[in-house]
Amino acid sequence: MKGAVIDDVALVMTDDDTVATALADLEAGRDLSVDGVDGCERDSVTLREDVPFGHKVALTAMAPGDPVYKYGEVIGEAAAAIDPGEWVHTHNCESRRGRGDVQEGEA
Amino acid sequence: MPEFTGYRRDDGRIGVRNRVAVLPTSVTASPIAEAIAAEADASVRATPHQMGTSQPERAREQTERTLAGTGRNPNVGAALVVELGTETIDADDVADRIARSGKPVETLSIRAAGGTRAAVDRGAEVAGDLVDEVEAARRETADASELVFAVECGGSDATSGIAANPAVGEACDRLVEDGGTACFSETPEFIGAEHILAERCADDEVRERLLERVDAREDMAALMGVDMRGAQPSPGNQEGGLTTIEEKSLGAISKGGTTPVRGIVDYADDLPVGGGLVLMDTPGYDVESVTGKVAGGAQVVAFTTGRGSTTGNPIAPVIKVTGNPATWDEMASNMDVNAGTVIEGDSLSTVGDRIYDTLLSVADGKRTAAERRRLEEFAINEIQPNELAELRGEAA
Numbered sequence: 001m002k003g004a005v006i007d008d009v010a011l012v013m014t015d016d017d018t019v020a021t022a023l024a025d026l027e028a029g030r031d032l033s034v035d036g037v038d039g040c041e042r043d044s045v046t047l048r049e050d051v052p053f054g055h056k057v058a059l060t061a062m063a064p065g066d067p068v069y070k071y072g073e074v075i076g077e078a079a080a081a082i083d084p085g086e087w088v089h090t091h092n093c094e095s096r097r098g099r100g101d102v103q104e105g106e107a
Numbered sequence: 108m109p110e111f112t113g114y115r116r117d118d119g120r121i122g123v124r125n126r127v128a129v130l131p132t133s134v135t136a137s138p139i140a141e142a143i144a145a146e147a148d149a150s151v152r153a154t155p156h157q158m159g160t161s162q163p164e165r166a167r168e169q170t171e172r173t174l175a176g177t178g179r180n181p182n183v184g185a186a187l188v189v190e191l192g193t194e195t196i197d198a199d200d201v202a203d204r205i206a207r208s209g210k211p212v213e214t215l216s217i218r219a220a221g222g223t224r225a226a227v228d229r230g231a232e233v234a235g236d237l238v239d240e241v242e243a244a245r246r247e248t249a250d251a252s253e254l255v256f257a258v259e260c261g262g263s264d265a266t267s268g269i270a271a272n273p274a275v276g277e278a279c280d281r282l283v284e285d286g287g288t289a290c291f292s293e294t295p296e297f298i299g300a301e302h303i304l305a306e307r308c309a310d311d312e313v314r315e316r317l318l319e320r321v322d323a324r325e326d327m328a329a330l331m332g333v334d335m336r337g338a339q340p341s342p343g344n345q346e347g348g349l350t351t352i353e354e355k356s357l358g359a360i361s362k363g364g365t366t367p368v369r370g371i372v373d374y375a376d377d378l379p380v381g382g383g384l385v386l387m388d389t390p391g392y393d394v395e396s397v398t399g400k401v402a403g404g405a406q407v408v409a410f411t412t413g414r415g416s417t418t419g420n421p422i423a424p425v426i427k428v429t430g431n432p433a434t435w436d437e438m439a440s441n442m443d444v445n446a447g448t449v450i451e452g453d454s455l456s457t458v459g460d461r462i463y464d465t466l467l468s469v470a471d472g473k474r475t476a477a478e479r480r481r482l483e484e485f486a487i488n489e490i491q492p493n494e495l496a497e498l499r500g501e502a503a
Binding site: 013022023052054056070073075088090093094095096 | 352
């Protein structure tokens with residue numbers, strides 16, 4: 001697998017990433033050790049909610065509009081303030097692309 | 108150099124299966140084509156589809172190109188084109204385009220045959236004769252460089268971008284290194300990752316064409332005033348952990364590997380042999396996308412899926428690869444390769460080797476899970492009215 005596996009249960013694809021992918025169903029309250037991840041300011045992240053297999057957890061704090069990085073690339077932007085350890089998904093992360101609805105509003 | 112055995116065709120291409128294809132020119136002729144295949148030998152395959160008897164010109168051309176390309180696929184030893192007889196697509200035209208590859212082609216008109224029952228009887232007889240002709244073909248040794256390998260993903264989840272797609276990408280890299288062609292498509296799933304593909308384009312012309320196609324697909328969302336978020340990623344993708352189209356795309360493009368993008372071709376257009384990595388401009392609908400690449404000449408398809416898929420194809424074997432260990436367990440009877448071992452610690456290179464070996468053994472005759480279960484879907488992409496308007500320069 002490319003990237004770094006943390007605590008055997010989550011995957012950070014590159015050091016620039018602001019989210020990790022859960023490789024197991026993770027429960028709220030669990031700590032993830034991230035001191036090996038260069039882009040992370042802290043040593044560990046505490047899960048603020050359950051994160052199912054394949055879903056993403058925030059490694060850093062993000063303000064609304066901040067880019068969200070996975071694969072070292074922008075996968076969208078924070079649609080709300082996101083704290084480290086929060087589940088990151090469609091409720092708080094939005095696509096910047098293929099937004100016919102937004103473009104129509106601008107026209 | 109890796110080798111496999113296949114059926115050498117008159118145009119020099121090598122087939123990995125020895126099928127007789129029964130190709131209906133319209134939705135009307137489709138059930139007849141299916142009935143003919145059901146009555147004929149087991150090597151006969153129908154390609155029923157949903158296209159009407161009169162389509163706008165560009166759509167009709169695409170249907171005709173897909174049917175002719177499917178008949179020309181080297182896995183097809185001979186073809187029978189079936190029409191009702193009132194379609195704008197003429198069975199003789201399709202047959203002529205197939206015949207240029209040197210293989211036996213027959214046509215059948217349901218009207219001229221005297222109705223459906225007579226057409227099925229006559230069709231089964233003709234198909235039987237064609238089976239006799241193609242059965243003379245014997246497998247001979249061929250080089251991996253003669254393979255055109257199509258890769259597709261469907262039912263993606265987070266494991267697709269982490270495990271199954273990059274592992275299939277490793278297999279594509281090995282094939283390209285050995286001189287073959289790898290092809291992936293689904294242009295809507297380049298959105299958000301096109302900058303990475305653009306950097307890998309072999310020259311400026313390919314780069315411009317690629318970016319134009321991506322713009323056109325993204326503009327379709329604007330043209331229809333829709334928010335792609337409802338469909339891309341799909342609700343299933345979202346349950347699997349994919350949040351945005353960008354995230355899905357970044358995972359999706361890894362299935363093509365890391366070699367330069369040598370070209371981009373239209374839906375169902377001919378793919379080169381020995382061409383390296385070539386993209387095809389297709390929609391994101393899995394079955395239509397696979398059909399396009401098989402019509403382009405792909406002999407074998409790899410289909411990656413996180414959440415599960417049963418898809419096969421009547422003409423080309425489809426190797427099912429999953430990166431999700433739960434899907435491997437739950438859908439074992441539909442899967443061929445477990446790439447979920449990447450998550451348990453196998454290297455991508457190890458799994459890539461396993462996929463490349465599977466590609467060669469399937470080319471050599473080993474049946475895939477979809478083939479064993481006769482799961483064979485075929486669907487032609489229909490150009491939508493908005494797309495036609497865009498093609499005519501009449502975009503709203």
